[in-house]
Amino acid sequence: MIDHISVGVSDLARSARFYELALAPLGLTRLVERPSTVGYGKTYPEFWINLRPAMARVSSETGSHLCFRARSTAEVDAFHAAALEAGGVSDGLPGLRPHDRVRYYAAFVLDPDGNRIEAVTFPAE
Numbered sequence: 001m002i003d004h005i006s007v008g009v010s011d012l013a014r015s016a017r018f019y020e021l022a023l024a025p026l027g028l029t030r031l032v033e034r035p036s037t038v039g040y041g042k043t044y045p046e047f048w049i050n051l052r053p054a055m056a057r058v059s060s061e062t063g064s065h066l067c068f069r070a071r072s073t074a075e076v077d078a079f080h081a082a083a084l085e086a087g088g089v090s091d092g093l094p095g096l097r098p099h100d101r102v103r104y105y106a107a108f109v110l111d112p113d114g115n116r117i118e119a120v121t122f123p124a125e
Helices: 012-026 073-085
Strands: 005-009 029-034 037-041 045-051 065-069 089-097 104-110 116-121
Touching: 005 012, 012 029, 012 037, 012 045, 012 065, 012 073, 012 116, 073 089, 073 104, 073 116
Parallel strands: 005 045, 065 116
Antiparallel strands: 029 037, 037 045, 089 104, 104 116
């Protein structure tokens, strides 16, 4: 349904480093780099960061977040650890999140600009 998505960042170099490290455990790498944008993906850029130098920190009240699919709980754990090591802030520790329709395992972090990102997997057990 969605081909690609992007978020604004105030410091392209800082955010590019953050996302390169945070997304690596999920198999996403930096595929395209231009003066004001960087694209990440597995075979083509599915996720972009775009430089917005005057951008204010994203308010936690926006309610928006991005979710990346992981293949396992170990990948979710690695994503969370890598994101924190790269300068992110935890917004939800890795763990099971029971839901009325589906059981899933996820972790949430805030990137350096306050964008809320998640990694999720759906364990069989």
